[in-house]
Amino acid sequence: MYWLVKREFWEHRGGFFWAPIITGGVFLLLNIMGIIAAEVIGAQHGINFGASGGLRHVIAEMDTGDLSKVGFALDMAMYSAMGLLIVVLGFVVFFYCLSALYDDRRDRSILFWKSLPISDTSTVLSKIISATMLAPIVAVITGIIVGMLQLLILAVTLSFHGVNVWQLLVLAHPFRVMANLIGYIPLYVLWALPSVGWLLLCSAWARNKPFLWAVALPVATGLLVSWFGIMGLFDLPTIWFWKNIVQRGLFSVFPGTGSVFGHQGDIAVTGNQGMDFMDLGNTYQLLASANLWIGVVVGLGLLAGAIWFRRWRDDS
């Protein structure tokens, strides 16, 4: 299995490895450019925060509550790097799943893979692991590194304005942020399962244009349901369908959608200052929702279908 996943990584090095790295690099570059622009504009207008030691006084005069807000703001700076990576990750996983069981059928290299003593179940399993674990792990590690660099850049910038770097960094919680991000991955695996299952099924089944099938089928059905709804023919739960079939089936590969759509707002936000929304105590409340587990069951069913088609689809 290790080698099967490694094989996926070789094939999709661009999406799994370079996409997050480049995104992270661009993110940092934009930040540095922004800071430089701010400094230049500030200098042109004769504004200089730190020179008089004003900023230092501001910090010195803060009470503990304010300080924890500074810490939270710094944590947010770290998460913000992750935010962009998460969007990229979502796209990478989405298109990876669509092509995973289709591309080798199209270029007939499936005949080579199938000439090796590897069961179709392990092949499909290796693709699931690559999509739901390998890709997020690489993205999270990149996110953490970028986040740390981001903190460092902020700290260095502020130090030019006379603010003590270390005093500030102590206020942030980089390790808690890391733990939260890494800890989110298992939840992502479960939440993404129906989407991954649907996309892999289309990828294994479609004779051509898996993207069109994967997207058009649920959307067309959704439109049909809405159309009947408008005419009042049947009492179909239109909104429910769009939310729970279309959106869940296609977009669950985007991390964080579970926390946004997964519950009906009945989750009590806990934790200090009620601000660390990524706290695992919060995110893992999703485990209590039926939505997640129904998705897991449906996802497993779809994956079984994908394995079956992988075994018997005969068109190369």
Added chain:
Amino acid sequence: MSAVITASGLTKRYKSALALDNVSFQIAPGRIVGLIGPNGAGKTTALKAILGLTDFTGDLNVLGFDPRKQRGKLMGDVCFIADVAVLPRWIRVHEVVDFVANVHPRFDRAKCEAFLARTKLTPNQRVRQMSKGMIVQLHLALVMAIDAKLLILDEPTLGLDILYRKQFYQHLLEDYFDENKTIIVTTHQVEEVEHILTDLMFIRDGKIVLDSDMDAVGDRFIEVMVGADKADTARALKPLDERQVFGKSIFLFDGANRAALEQLGETRRPSISDLFVATMKGTYA
């Protein structure tokens, strides 16, 4: 040792046509079998059935396994080269060697590297940068390093120049084949495999029309070159085929009396391609 492949009543129907029509055959170990037929005769379908890549009706036993149900186990003992360029285009030489070495229990890495050392392939080269001939060299190096009991070659030399084609079969015979291995090969370049085959199978419209070992082919089919004066006598013996060369007629006979034919002219063993053309007459008409 029992047969490597036993098929009985093999039938496969695609939407429009019957690709295999109640086919039965046996292949013994240590043979090199040529499965030869016109385009669309069902060669590839037969190979796919043996490899468990397609569903069918009838009974098929390959190395003691049912390819439909025990494909995973079967592929440990079977190797397969489909027509050229099925190696994934993105993969590098060292990656594919690493991968096969780690997923195939019967792969001998040192052997593979020795084969690769004889080629111009470099470890970091990607398949997409290679010519067709080089891809086949790589694939052959991988396959020959696997100690499989059955090797299936489906048009392995399609689109290669003559140097690569000769080299391909030469390596296969010298460095790979032995009495414990069985090779099934389909090809249109009949002349090239003619001298290495031990058995011959002709397939036409999903049916096996000839299944024989090469010695028996030589006994059964006779070609005679007959002068114009005796041509009518020869025609009376009901030849399979007749063609004209330099004013003489060449007749191909199936199971005729050799002594009688020697009276008519010079006899010889027909080439497989002539035999093929005679047997498949009217296929596309």
